[in-house]
Amino acid sequence: MKIVLITTGQPSVNPRVVKEADALTSAGHDVIVLFSFWIQWANEADVKLLSHVKWAYKLIGGSPNKNKAIYFFTRARFLICKELNKKFGNKHWFAERAQARCFNELLQAAQSLKATWYIGHNLGALAVAVIAAEFQDASAGFDFEDYHREENTDMLQYEHQRIVYLEEKYIPRLNYVSTASSLITAKVKQHFPFFSKPLITLLNCFSLAQQPSFNQKADNDNTLNLFWFSQTVGTNRGLELVLNALKALNDESIFLTLVGRCTTETKESFQRMAGGAKRNIHFAGIVEPVKIINIAATMDIGLALEPSIPINRDICLTNKIFTYLLAGNAVILSDTSMQKLFNEKYNIGQCIEGNQALSLAEKIKTYKNKKILNAQRQHNYQLAHQLFNWEHESKKLLQLLS
Numbered sequence: 139m140k141i142v143l144i145t146t147g148q149p150s151v152n153p154r155v156v157k158e159a160d161a162l163t164s165a166g167h168d169v170i171v172l173f174s175f176w177i178q179w180a181n182e183a184d185v186k187l188l189s190h191v192k193w194a195y196k197l198i199g200g201s202p203n204k205n206k207a208i209y210f211f212t213r214a215r216f217l218i219c220k221e222l223n224k225k226f227g228n229k230h231w232f233a234e235r236a237q238a239r240c241f242n243e244l245l246q247a248a249q250s251l252k253a254t255w256y257i258g259h260n261l262g263a264l265a266v267a268v269i270a271a272e273f274q275d276a277s278a279g280f281d282f283e284d285y286h287r288e289e290n291t292d293m294l295q296y297e298h299q300r301i302v303y304l305e306e307k308y309i310p311r312l313n314y315v316s317t318a319s320s321l322i323t324a325k326v327k328q329h330f331p332f333f334s335k336p337l338i339t340l341l342n343c344f345s346l347a348q349q350p351s352f353n354q355k356a357d358n359d360n361t362l363n364l365f366w367f368s369q370t371v372g373t374n375r376g377l378e379l380v381l382n383a384l385k386a387l388n389d390e391s392i393f394l395t396l397v398g399r400c401t402t403e404t405k406e407s408f409q410r411m412a413g414g415a416k417r418n419i420h421f422a423g424i425v426e427p428v429k430i431i432n433i434a435a436t437m438d439i440g441l442a443l444e445p446s447i448p449i450n451r452d453i454c455l456t457n458k459i460f461t462y463l464l465a466g467n468a469v470i471l472s473d474t475s476m477q478k479l480f481n482e483k484y485n486i487g488q489c490i491e492g493n494q495a496l497s498l499a500e501k502i503k504t505y506k507n508k509k510i511l512n513a514q515r516q517h518n519y520q521l522a523h524q525l526f527n528w529e530h531e532s533k534k535l536l537q538l539l540s
Contacts, residue, residue, distance in 0.1 A: 139167045139168065139249070139251065139254045139255070139273060139539070140167070140168045140169075140170075140253035140254055140255075141167050141168065141170075141244075141253060141254065141255045141256075141257065141269070141539070142169075142170055142248055142251050142255065142256045142267075142272070143155055143158060143159055143168050143169065143170070143171045143172070143257050143259065143384045144171075144172045144173075144174060144244060144248055144256065144257065144258050144259065144261045144263040144270075145171070145172070145174070145258075145259040145260050145263055146173075146174050146176070146238045146239070146240065146244070146261075146262035146263050146493045147171045147173065147174065147176040147259075147260055148173055148174070148175065148176050148177070148180045148181075148182045149171060149173055149184055149187055149188060149195065149367065149397075150183035150186075150187050150427065151176060151177070151180050151183075152173075152248070152259060152260070152282060153342070153427060153457060154259060154283055154318070154325030154340075154342065155171060155173070155259050155483045156187065156191075156345070157243065157345070157528055157532070158257070158259075158281075158532075158535065159171050159191070160191070160192075160193070160345070160528075161528065161532035161534075161535065161536060162193075162521055162536070162539070163192050163193045164192075165176040165536050166374075167172045167539075168194075169194065170193065170194040170195065170196065170251065171193060171194070171195040171196075172195075172196055172198050172244055172247050172248060173195065173196075173197060173198065173200070174197070174198050174199045174238070174239060174240045174244065175199065175200065175201035175209065175247060175487055176462050177195065177203065177433075178220075178303045178336065179222050179399065179424070181201070181203065183426060183427065183477070185213075186426060188429075189374050189482045193283065193536075196247065197241070198240050198243045198247050199239060199240030199243045199244070201485060202214070204494075208243070208524055212240050212242075212243065212438075213241050215235070215239075216235070216236070216238075216332060217237065217267070217331065219232055219235035219236045220236045222236070222282075223235075223236035223296065223300060224296050227296075227299075228299070228300055228303040230306075231250060233300045233303050233304055233307075234265045234304070236300060237261055237262040237300065237301075237304060238260075238262025238265075238266070239262075241262065241265070241266065244263065244266045245265075245266045245269060245270060246499050248266055248267070248269075249268075249269075249270045249273045249456060250272065251274075251329075252274055253274065253276055254272045254276055254277065255271075255277050255278070255279060256268075256271040256274075256276060256277070256278050256279075256281065256497065257278070257279040257281065257538055258279070258280045258281070259277070259280075259283070260283075261282050261286045261304060261305075261409045263280075263300060263307070264280050264304060264308050265308050267279065267280060267312075268280075268308045268311045268488055269297065269311075269313065269530040272311070276409040277313040277314075277315045278310040278311065278312050278313055278347055279312060279315070280309070280312050280314075280315055280316075280317065281314060281315075281316045281317070281318075281340070282309065282315060282316070282317040282322050282326060283317075283318045284318070284322070284454060285322050285325050285448050285449060285450040285453060285454070286301050286305070286450075287301055287302060287305070287436070288448045288449035288450050289448060289450045290448055290450075291447060291448045292529075294531065298362075300382075300518075302394075305329070308336070309326075309329075309330055309333065310330065310332075310333060311377050312335060313335050313336075314335050314336040314337070314338070314340050314538055315333070315335070315336075315337045315338075316339070316340040316423070316534075316535065317337075317339055317340070318339070318340065318342055318454060318455060319339060319341070319392055319453060319454050319476050320339050320451055320476070321453035321475060321476045321477075321479070322339075322454065323337060323338075324453075325453065333517065334515045336508065336538055338534050338535070338538060339534075340531060340532075340534055340535060341455060341459040341460065341526065341531050342455060342456065342459075342460050343460045343464075343526050343527050343528045343530070343531040344431065344457070344460055344461065344464050344528055345436045345527065345528040345529060346464075346523065346529050347373060348428070348464060349431070349464050349519075349523065349527070350431060350432055350435040350465065351435075352466050352515075352516070353435050353436060353466065353517050355438070355508065355511070355512060355515075356510075359490035360391055360402065360508075361387075361391050361392070361393060362392045362393070362438050362439065362502070362505060362506060362511075363392075363393050363394075363395065363436070363438045363439070364392065364393065364394045364395070364396070364436055364437065364438070364441055364502070365394075365395050365397075365426070365433070365437035365438075365439065365440050365460075365462075365467065366394070366395070366396050366440070366441040367378070367396070367430055367433075367434075367461070368397075368398045368446075368458075369398055369422065370398050370400070371396050371397075371398040371399065371400035371404060371405075371408075372390075372404055373399075373404065373407075374445065375443070375445075376441070376443025376444065376472060377396070377443070378411060378442060378443065379443055379490075379491075379494075379495050379498055380443065380474075380498065381408055381411045381412040381415070381419075382495035383413070383495045383496070383498040383499040383502060383508075384412055384415035384419075385411070385412055385415050386424050386495060386496065387415070387499050387502060388413075388414060388415065388502070391421075392415075392418060392502065393418045393420065394419045394420070395417075395419075395420045395422055395433070395437065396419065396420070396421050396422065397422045397423070397424075397425045397430060397433065398423075398424065399423070400421050400423065405421055405526065416457075429457075429468045430461060431461055431464055431465050432441040432465075433468060434461055434462060434464075434465035434467055435465040435467075435468075435521035437465070437467055438467065438468060438505065438511060438515070439467055439468045439469070439470055439487075439502070440458065440459075440460075440461065440462030440465070440467035440468070440470075440512075441469075441470055442456065442458045442459050442462070442469055442471045442472065442477060443468070443470075443471070443490075444471075444472050444474050444477060445472070445474075446472070446473075446474045446475070452474045452475050453474070453476045454474075454476060455476050455477070455480060457519070458527055459471075459477070459480070461523035462486075462518065463518045463521055463525065463526050464487060464519075464522040464526075465519075466474045466516070466518060466519035466522075467513045467515060467518060468487050468505055468511055468514040468515050468518065469481075469488075469518065470487055470488050470489075470490065470498065470501050470502070471486075471487060471488070471489050471490065472489075472490050473489050473491060473492065477489070484521060485517070485520055486514075486517075486521065487514060487518070488501035522527075
């Protein structure tokens, strides 16, 4: 079966697309990923990732390094369409073109491929998947990794109206919808109560092939190693809370490793904030996604400190949690609605009350007890091995598309 996956971003910053492509290819399907340039620093990771994948792929709409003419043309058109959308609203395809820089090019590429399924990732790919599927008399699906209507706090009114317009125009024409958490699923049901096609929750799990051997902590090792990662190490990500907690604990045996892009300004600001604890903070920089789990496996505690605003952050389950589980980390979580619900059901760690630094400090101290720490780490490692892995989770998608 031919399946076309469509994203407005790059593979290395969209692991859900990569995991879906891998699973579908392993199941014997003929898969191609159509993607667009998004950000320069992801290019190197793309090259390494795409060098060993078993599915086909195609960059659409150029980039600053490849097919520059089409890239700068689509970029100019994108800016113009956003202004036209702002001034005149969602008519004349302004909404579709203002949501995706390469809408025209992605649509042309998708329509040129005869497939059974066209699946969109990222809101800009929603219209492309639906229109291409209808053009080829095929089926369309869409993945809500995020709750787009409340994805950020600085969204302008016309941007919100565009998102609602696109969802209401294209979601009813889909043959299935997947989401990344049960609370996002609930939101989709709330907005589209008459959507009668399959609606599944597909968690951000990782393959068991990536699970390292369990790293048993030595009896004479009294250190406690905290871990956090993202594409960017920055403010308003919960890290200020960690730094204040470490400063309050003032414990030389507690270490923190941060993975992600970090400006010199941010690094210096965080070091000042941490006070004397700064000597125990390691800024690891950018790490290839495939290597993050191996780093996590050398740590004790994974930090999932999501803010509860905007609503999207309150109801999502990020790939951090499933990385930590696969690596065998205990987890300390902020009490967002989804994370609290997940922890109550699966007992993966300690939940902070109200995102307070003193509460976080107390949770960290709990894991200074090696018996409690080892039991939690073993529990989480087995939970990932038996349940929260991509081999198990992807069966939902494979059964749906079969």
